[in-house]
């Protein structure tokens with residue numbers, strides 16, 4: 021078998037060295053009731069050719085949005101990723117290393133994570149960022165738990181325009197930690213007044229920007245309202261490219277930023293793995309979950325990097341740790357940081373501008389169509405439209421024609437039948453938009 | 466003759482590399498985009514004004530930067546990586562290739578279900594393999610890593626208990642457990658009670674029975690345990706857990722030792738997470754991503770989190786809505802549908818090895834570890850008698866009076882071209898050195914490692930402490946000051962003040 025380097029001869033010699041007759045003797049501590057008496061009912065080993073054939077045929081039973089005119093968003097976005105990114109992350113030295121516990125032989129991983137933390141801090145407008153979380157939704161939940169720890173308060177006000185998966189993960193993750201979540205109804209109108217819900221017992225307000233429906237908002241007043249009551253503002257960003265064009269959450273007064281970094285460097289991957297981002301103020305750094313890389317020097321006085329502040333973490337603090345997270349999203353963070361380095365200041369701004377320009381063009385075209393109402397005043401690269409028919413039917417009909425019209429909001433919020441989220445990125449051509457408009461016209465007729 | 470000082474600070478192939486922020490050429494960009502003139506905007510009045518502060522570089526400089534960084538890492542591709550508890554086995558490249566098929570990597574999680582049938586089939590097939598291999602019928606696929614699986618498993622248990630009106634308050638965790646176990650129990654709102662180990666490196670049955678009562682929700686046991694030993698009283702343990710009306714959670718991080726030979730379900734385990742990034746060969750990627758599916762007994766299955774895949778004739782459906790069926794999911798723990806890209810790799814691996822190959826994996830992993838034990842126990846000190854499972858534990862008694870610590874010893878391994886073993890874990894022995902060779906190491910690699918450890922042990926005993934205190938000598942950076950890093954944390958680059 022191609023992954024197993026021991027020969028029969030090796031095995032014989034090794035058993036002799038150990039002083040046993042067969043490998044069964046090595047399993048003698050397994051109680052009789054736990055020993056398998058018949059072979060496991062699964063297929064036997066298979067050659068590379070056949071495995072590739074089987075999985076390729078499974079892949080062929082999908083119609084990937086990646087290769088079609090697609091306006092899907094809702095927290096996962098298709099962007100152009102330069103070829104160098106995937107080449108570099110497949111370097112065995114990155115791909116097949118463990119978490120950098122031994123800094124002397126892990127300076128590569130540690131330095132890119134230090135650079136990643138800096139990039140995330142710059143983008144979000146925060147002092148510091150950690151070395152990644154599982155995804156945006158779990159980062160959001162951890163942010164709320166962290167705010168509870170910092171303020172020693174038990175209530176979180178959660179915007180009705182937070183991505184429904186983020187809201188659900190936050191609710192599940194806080195259920196038995198004594199935190200109470202209060203949420204107004206799903207914010208379809210953009211009128212929710214979160215400031216009015218803040219009290220002296222509020223640990224934090226959680227708000228997404230751009231929000232789930234695509235609206236962009238100035239959060240400065242909300243931040244002030246939080247701070248006036250001693251509460252923290254948690255800002256969620258599911259489309260990190262937006263920060264190339266809009267003011268950062270930190271600039272608007274956010275105390276903790278939880279984000280999804282998939283848009284940079286990472287494929288759609290059916291939604292996972294992706295990379296959770298988490299940033300905060302310097303003064304809260306000891307309350308952060310997850311790994312942190314810090315700068316130091318070696319015995320020769322040369323600059324180097326290490327995992328640090330690990331007394332927050334499970335392997336030291338066990339049940340008193342700030343989080344149970346151990347393995348995070350290292351390689352996805354590497355893809356993120358390489359892509360962002362390729363882009364740089366100029367590239368990210370241009371990319372963000374292309375997204376916004378495309379979304380404005382499409383919004384204008386859709387606004388002129390019968391049976392389509394664009395609900396957003398403001399947006400970055402995604403907006404919500406109300407259709408004259410249930411959105412999921414329309415989306416299915418267009419998918420049959422090879423066009424992915426967007427995300428029917430009802431997939432995540434069952435009551436919002438006629439709403440459709442439409443996202444535009446730099447990968448959507450004018451031809452894509454023509455296709456969408458033509459097919460929509462037909463479907464809504 | 467020692468190597469001469471160089472003008473650049475580079476040492477031959479070993480290159481010094483600045484931070485990207487120090488290599489900034491403002492205005493440069495590694496991606497060519499068309500111009501986007503936005504004269505007006507619809508950004509709600511919050512257009513960014515100042516610079517972000519990101520450095521500019523062209524593609525060649527970016528590629529060189531990351532390539533040079535990569536060369537400062539040790540990796541399983543490059544050499545033996547006996548990091549105990551981490552299962553650093555070879556990562557087949559076929560799996561990388563398949564995960565990148567456009568029909569997988571290009572799938573959006575919110576596409577219509579009719580366009581993702583192959584992906585749902587893949588999730589279902591992966592779950593099927595895991596279910597059959599563990600002998601447990603339910604599988605929750607969405608956990609993102611082992612610790613996340615622990616959380617999911619305990620939440621499932623909690624939901625099942627509460628559903629029968631039996632809220633309980635405590636979770637029992639052996640003191641040898643990985644730190645994520647107590648941390649996960651805490652995240653589910655449970656109080657954690659630590660159970661000591663006996664002098665054979667297993668759970669102390671008397672102490673366990675004394676702690677067990679009807680207020681205990683679950684026992685969280687790692688099996689094989691973190692001392693590399695099979696819990697030989699596991700059947701009695703399971704019976705006691707069930708008698709008390711509690712559930713038996715198993716940390717399956719060490720499944721590599723028994724896959725294909727022992728089904729956890731047959732041992733009385735109700736719930737176990739599996740680290741696909743350990744047993745099933747998906748790359749660790751310098752710290753992730755992982756994937757931690759949880760297998761569940763019949764009684765626990767209805768409480769598994771959303772989403773999950775069900776088969777409906779020859780159609781697959783993704784159940785995302787908590788109220789969609791008569792199951793009682795405890796909630797949602799992750800955005801979208803789990804670490805799909807990791808499932809592709811794990812399934813390709815399981816299919817490649819098959820039932821027979823996976824059994825051989827376990828046997829070779831155990832054989833390799835026992836070979837290390839047999840070849841090293843006369844010079845090191847093993848706290849517990851063998852046979853061991855897939856990893857072998859030593860303590861630091863062999864270093865007594867040598868002035869050399871476990872840490873020093875591990876650092877000296879680096880100069881010899883090896884990644885150190887896991888140090889100071891588990892906590893139940895003093896100065897632990899935990900070695901996990903995995904099945905993908907050849908006998909020649911093991912022999913070279915054995916020779917190295919023996920020679921270092923002899924040097925330590927011979928009083929050559931200096932060599933160890935100074936190690937490593939040959940790495941891009943030598944020992945780093947971790948105390949200073951924690952005392953005054955510098956967690957990001959800042960522009961130099963002028």
Ligand SMILES: Cc1ncc(COP(=O)(O)O)c(C=O)c1O
Nearest residue numbers: 346347550610611612643718755
């Ligand atoms: C025994 C054990 N349990 C749990 C974990 C946690 O798994 P993960 O890092 O995937 O969260 C690990 C590995 O780190 C482990 O070795």
